[in-house]
Amino acid sequence: xxxxxxxxxxxxxxxxxxxxxxxxxxxxxxxxxxxxxxxxxxxxxxxxxxxxxxxxxxxxxxxxxxxxxxxxxxxxxxxxxxxxxxxxxxxxxxxxxxxxxxxxxxxxxxxxxxxxxxxxxxxxxxxxxxxxxxxxxxxxxxxxxxxxxxxxxxxxxxxxxxxxxxxxxxxxxxxxxxxxxxxxxxxxxxxxxxxxxxxxxxxxxxxxxxxxxxxxxxxxxxxxxxxxxxxxxxxxxxxxxxxxxxxxxxxxxxxxxxxxxxxxxxxxxxxxxxxxxxxxxxxxxxxxxxxxxxxxxxxxxxxxxxxxxxxxxxxxxxxxxxxxxxxxxxxxxxxxxxxxxxxxxxxxxxxxxxxxxxxxxxxxxxxxxxxxxxxxxxxxxxxxxxxxxxxxxxxxxxxxxxxxxxxxxxxxxxxxxxxxxxxxxxxxxxxxxxxxxxxxxxxxxxxxxxxxxxxxxxxxxxxxxxxxxxxxxxxxxxxxxxxxxxxxxxxxxxxxxxxxxxxxxxxxxxxxxxxxxxxxxxxxxxxxxxxxxxxxxxxxxxxxxxxxxxxxxxxxxxxxxxxxxxxxxxxxxxxxxxxxxxxxxxxxxxxxxxxxxxxxxxxxxxxxxxxxxxxxxxxxxxxxxxxxxxxxxxxxxxxxxxxxxxxxxxxxxxxxxxxxxxxxxxxxxxxxxxxxxxxxxxxxxxxxxxxxxxxxxxxxxxxxxxxxxxxxxxxxxxxxxxxxxxxxxxxxxxxxxxxxxxxxxxxxxxxxxxxxxxxxxxxxxxxxxxxxxxxxxxxxxxxxxxxxxxxxxxxxxxxxxxxxxxxxxxxxxxxxxxxxxxxxxxxxxxxxxxxxxxxxxxxxxxxxxxxxxxxxxxxxxxxxxxxxxxxxxxxxxxxxxxxxxxxxxxxxxxxxxxxxxxxxxxxxxxxxxxxxxxxxxxxxxxxxxxxxxxxxxxxx
Numbered sequence: 001x002x003x004x005x006x007x008x009x010x011x012x013x014x015x016x017x018x019x020x021x022x023x024x025x026x027x028x029x030x031x032x033x034x035x036x037x038x039x040x041x042x043x044x045x046x047x048x049x050x051x052x053x054x055x056x057x058x059x060x061x062x063x064x065x066x067x068x069x070x071x072x073x074x075x076x077x078x079x080x081x082x083x084x085x086x087x088x089x090x091x092x093x094x095x096x097x098x099x100x101x102x103x104x105x106x107x108x109x110x111x112x113x114x115x116x117x118x119x120x121x122x123x124x125x126x127x128x129x130x131x132x133x134x135x136x137x138x139x140x141x142x143x144x145x146x147x148x149x150x151x152x153x154x155x156x157x158x159x160x161x162x163x164x165x166x167x168x169x170x171x172x173x174x175x176x177x178x179x180x181x182x183x184x185x186x187x188x189x190x191x192x193x194x195x196x197x198x199x200x201x202x203x204x205x206x207x208x209x210x211x212x213x214x215x216x217x218x219x220x221x222x223x224x225x226x227x228x229x230x231x232x233x234x235x236x237x238x239x240x241x242x243x244x245x246x247x248x249x250x251x252x253x254x255x256x257x258x259x260x261x262x263x264x265x266x267x268x269x270x271x272x273x274x275x276x277x278x279x280x281x282x283x284x285x286x287x288x289x290x291x292x293x294x295x296x297x298x299x300x301x302x303x304x305x306x307x308x309x310x311x312x313x314x315x316x317x318x319x320x321x322x323x324x325x326x327x328x329x330x331x332x333x334x335x336x337x338x339x340x341x342x343x344x345x346x347x348x349x350x351x352x353x354x355x356x357x358x359x360x361x362x363x364x365x366x367x368x369x370x371x372x373x374x375x376x377x378x379x380x381x382x383x384x385x386x387x388x389x390x391x392x393x394x395x396x397x398x399x400x401x402x403x404x405x406x407x408x409x410x411x412x413x414x415x416x417x418x419x420x421x422x423x424x425x426x427x428x429x430x431x432x433x434x435x436x437x438x439x440x441x442x443x444x445x446x447x448x449x450x451x452x453x454x455x456x457x458x459x460x461x462x463x464x465x466x467x468x469x470x471x472x473x474x475x476x477x478x479x480x481x482x483x484x485x486x487x488x489x490x491x492x493x494x495x496x497x498x499x500x501x502x503x504x505x506x507x508x509x510x511x512x513x514x515x516x517x518x519x520x521x522x523x524x525x526x527x528x529x530x531x532x533x534x535x536x537x538x539x540x541x542x543x544x545x546x547x548x549x550x551x552x553x554x555x556x557x558x559x560x561x562x563x564x565x566x567x568x569x570x571x572x573x574x575x576x577x578x579x580x581x582x583x584x585x586x587x588x589x590x591x592x593x594x595x596x597x598x599x600x601x602x603x604x605x606x607x608x609x610x611x612x613x614x615x616x617x618x619x620x621x622x623x624x625x626x627x628x629x630x631x632x633x634x635x636x637x638x639x640x641x642x643x644x645x646x647x648x649x650x651x652x653x654x655x656x657x658x659x660x661x662x663x664x665x666x667x668x669x670x671x672x673x674x675x676x677x678x679x680x681x682x683x684x685x686x687x688x689x690x691x692x693x694x695x696x697x698x699x700x701x702x703x704x705x706x707x708x709x710x711x712x713x714x715x716x717x718x719x720x721x722x723x724x725x726x727x728x729x730x731x732x733x734x735x736x737x738x739x740x741x742x743x744x745x746x747x748x749x750x751x752x753x754x755x756x757x758x759x760x761x762x763x764x765x766x767x768x769x770x771x772x773x774x775x776x777x778x779x780x781x782x783x784x785x786x787x788x789x790x791x792x793x794x795x796x797x798x799x800x801x802x803x804x805x806x807x808x809x810x811x812x813x814x815x816x817x818x819x820x821x822x823x824x825x826x827x828x829x830x831x832x833x834x835x836x837x838x839x840x841x842x843x844x845x846x847x848x849x850x851x852x853x854x855x856x857x858x859x860x861x862x863x864x865x866x867x868x869x870x871x872x873x874x875x876x877x878x879x880x881x882x883x884x885x886x887x888x889x890x891x892x893x894x895x896x897x898x899x900x901x902x903x904x905x906x907x908x909x910x911x912x913x914x915x916x917x918x919x920x921x922x923x924x925x926x927x928x929x930x931x932x933x934x935x936x937x938x939x940x
Contacts, residue, residue, distance in 0.1 A: 867901025
């Protein structure tokens with residue numbers, strides 16, 4: 001007994017395993033239109049990367065039914081769901097079915113068909129790469145075609161990504177039944193009601209724009225018809241009262257009465273506007289009033305009585321419409337409108353008749369609904385057609401007037417300064433005014449027809465097409481004149497074949513030149529700063545390898561001061577031409593400022609080094625000869641390379657400027673290309689070298705003194721000069737003050753230098769007695785450290801007492817910037833100097849915002865006007881006015897004025913016309929070594 005029970009249990013278990021392992025077989029025939037597959041399918045889960053070969057090789061015991069499959073849990077990303085079923089098609093030929101996956105959130109699905117011998121016979125993939133609401137599939141579902149062979153068992157595998165708990169519904173359709181199903185769904189959505197709604201909107205918009213009461217009444221008729229059809233068809237029960245069908249039946253008479261009210265109103269409006277018989281209009285108006293009253297009373301009437309009243313009103317409306325259509329005096333003009341209205345009224349009347357109520361049942365009702373919709377559409381078209389005919393008549397009158405005015409306008413403009421011409425219907429020259437002939441370099445119309453026989457060969461194909469289509473054309477074209485010169489013309493060709501043209505060659509050339517100047521430097525033709533920055537920024541965005549060479553050229557101002565701006569520009573232009581010859585083909589060069597040039601290379605820092613040295617060598621070897629004198633220039637270069645951290649053009653330029661600053665500290669014709677950290681270290685080393693050089697000079701007193709004469713413009717020729725400080729480098733080069741004074745101020749040796757210069761003045765006054773007697777003023781510029789030194793005034797007093805120099809012969813100068821920042825100390829020093837008899841002066845007057853405050857409050861003897869104003873006073877009216885204002889204010893304060901920076905004779909001549917007291921600059925005398933003359937030599 002136990003053995004039998006064990007055998008039965010084992011058999012049941014094997015049957016269950018076999019049932020799970022072997023899918024069910026579904027038989028399809030010609031009558032199989034729709035089949036739901038979820039109960040027939042077996043499911044299993046795999047990873048998203050699994051293929052059909054992997055599924056076929058695995059154990060069949062993993063396949064589960066739909067209910068058991070949904071109880072599974074899966075961790076990780078969305079798994080791949082596989083479903084399988086065996087299908088046997090009994091049809092004798094190949095047939096294609098449609099597999100519908102009823103879930104819009106699945107983006108992609110695949111179908112595999114395996115034959116009897118295990119080969120992969122059919123594969124199909126489908127998906128939706130667009131958003132959910134834009135998918136082209138019906139009802140937003142995935143549809144996959146299945147191609148099955150006749151009389152053969154095929155195993156169908158379906159794969160898609162989804163969680164087991166959200167298993168979709170899978171349905172198999174025949175294509176014809178699926179299409180029929182979809183069409184019925186679309187029909188039941190109420191296509192006729194939607195069309196009526198569109199007609200209502202169109203009529204309403206037309207009524208608002210045209211302010212037409214007939215169109216307003218038609219809008220109400222279309223809207224009421226839409227509501228009536230909705231209540232008559234199944235749409236009203238399906239979508240408006242699905243749970244209470246009686247709701248629609250109870251309110252159907254009220255809706256029908258509303259339709260009749262709008263129809264009476266429409267008839268009254270159309271009779272009032274277009275029919276001459278007033279009694280018909282009054283009947284229609286009274287019918288409208290009665291219909292409104294019956295509409296209000298239908299709330300309290302029984303449904304049967306309301307239906308009887310609706311039948312009576314509809315019958316009377318139909319008869320009245322026929323009578324109005326036959327009695328109008330202008331039947332031919334409105335025959336179509338009345339015919340459509342009579343047919344429409346008859347159909348509406350039939351809807352109220354019990355005898356015809358069966359017409360509206362079933363699918364045949366949609367045909368009648370379509371007829372009503374078509375009638376209303378044709379009626380709206382007839383209404384608009386009548387209005388369009390009247391508008392066409394008015395447009396024709398306006399066109400005639402426009403042609404008249406246009407002809408007169410063209411006749412008037414033909415005598416204007418513009419070039420006018422006209423063409424024949426064949427597109428040949430017909431006439432032209434004198435101005436048009438002059439533009440082309442001709443004298444007569446015969447010459448125009450001879451030398452320019454085809455007008456559209458001159459104006460182009462676009463003008464020919466516009467002329468053939470009788471539309472206006474306008475374009476900017478270039479025409480070669482009879483004398484061979486090319487000119488730009490703005491040509492207008494009108495619809496009637498007449499045209500006019502304006503010579504805009506000067507404007508086009510100016511615009512082209514301005515466009516070029518907006519991207520290039522006006523003198524050298526190189527890229528300007530803005531365009532170069534844009535180019536570098538684009539290269540940095542694309543992460544290209546690039547390096548930047550920043551070249552600064554010096555001493556061009558010397559050429560400007562001695563020979564003028566034109567000579568300086570010519571020298572700079574020749575140098576730029578030489579530089580462009582050594583620039584690689586792929587590099588870009590730009591002029592960033594007056595003396596700064598930048599080169600962008602698609603190369604590393606080594607290539608930039610090689611180019612930088614070549615640029616410096618070119619500047620070193622460059623010579624510019626003019627008017628018997630040869631000029632040379634100096635240069636320095638700074639290099640930098642773009643890295644992964646370089647995101648902006650300003651960062652690259654800042655690094656190049658820092659490298660250039662280090663190169664300037666190293667001396668002329670130097671090159672620097674270190675990183676920011678290396679630049680800082682190099683700056684420290686250079687600063688240390690400067691300090692050593694300055695300290696050695698202070699200890700050895702190896703400074704060089706120069707003198708520059710100061711010319712007096714008074715009645716007497718007074719001899720004055722300023723003592724200037726110079727320093728020689730280790731290589732023997734003479735350094736200008738701007739190269740070593742900042743470092744000297746930081747090193748703290750300037751106080752000693754100031755005292756050394758004054759001691760040289762004491763010695764000069766003691767040793768050169770004859771020079772000292774004819775000396776008017778000797779100017780010495782002191783530093784900020786001397787202003788801070790409280791013992792400095794005592795040093796001056798002691799020195800003057802021990803030498804033969806008179807206190808009034810000495811002038812102590814202080815830079816305006818120092819005087820403004822150290823006002824109290826400067827006031828103390830100047831007060832003590834004036835008490836002792838020493839003259840005081842402000843150098844670079846006008847540099848800051850406190851110039852006039854210093855002039856008013858400090859004890860001053862002289863102000864030296866800013867050199868930058870004086871240099872540009874002939875070319876800049878504002879600078880000239882600033883110079884003259886400074887002179888006038890100084891004289892009002894009883895202070896002498898000296899103009900500094902008089903570099904050319906024209907400026908000197910202009911200043912002689914003013915009331916300035918002294919002049920200083922290259923035009924008055926260049927700086928030369930201070931070598932006092934020996935008294936013995938003067939005696940000899």
